[in-house]
Amino acid sequence: AATEGTVEAGTTVVPEGDAGDPVYAVADGSFDIVVGGHLVRTVERGDGFGEIALLANVPRTATITARTAGSLLAIQREPFLVAVTGNAPTRARAASIATAHLDSGPVSGADERTS
Numbered sequence: 001a002a003t004e005g006t007v008e009a010g011t012t013v014v015p016e017g018d019a020g021d022p023v024y025a026v027a028d029g030s031f032d033i034v035v036g037g038h039l040v041r042t043v044e045r046g047d048g049f050g051e052i053a054l055l056a057n058v059p060r061t062a063t064i065t066a067r068t069a070g071s072l073l074a075i076q077r078e079p080f081l082v083a084v085t086g087n088a089p090t091r092a093r094a095a096s097i098a099t100a101h102l103d104s105g106p107v108s109g110a111d112e113r114t115s
Contacts, residue, residue, distance in 0.1 A: 002073040007066045014064040020053020022074040029070015035062045042067060051097065054080055 004027065007013060013024065013031065025048045033040045033049060040062065043049055053060050054077050 001079065002075050004071055004073050006071045007069065009066050009069050011066045012063060013066060013072065014050060014060050014062070016060050016063040018060045020050065020058065020060055021077040023050040023054050023077075023080045024048055024064075025073040025075070027071040027073055030067040031070065032065050032067050033062045034065065051080075051084075055084070 030042050030044050032042050049064050
């Protein structure tokens with residue numbers, strides 16, 4: 001089951017390097033994904049973040065900050081992993097998405113961000 005929560009603009013939802021639980025789905029608002037002080041992308045309604053830490057069992061690979069006020073659905077590790085890894089095509093797609101996110105660099109022309 002997912003838990004819904006709201007955040008104000010400017011709130012750090014996930015600090016880079018923290019433990020990786022839960023995964024988040026964006027229900028409303030915009031959230032910046034920053035890796036090593038560089039804006040990588042902005043996610044919005046229908047997008048998600050936090051899957052890399054759960055799938056690879058590693059610390060958070062990015063800092064996520066609310067660009068606008070918004071709401072998130074949080075899904076804890078165990079139900080997320082059961083849902084994603086219990087089906088071979090879904091598991092392969094999730095691994096593909098995580099790899100693509102890890103391979104993406106800073107947004108071209110984006111200002112450097114610091115936390």
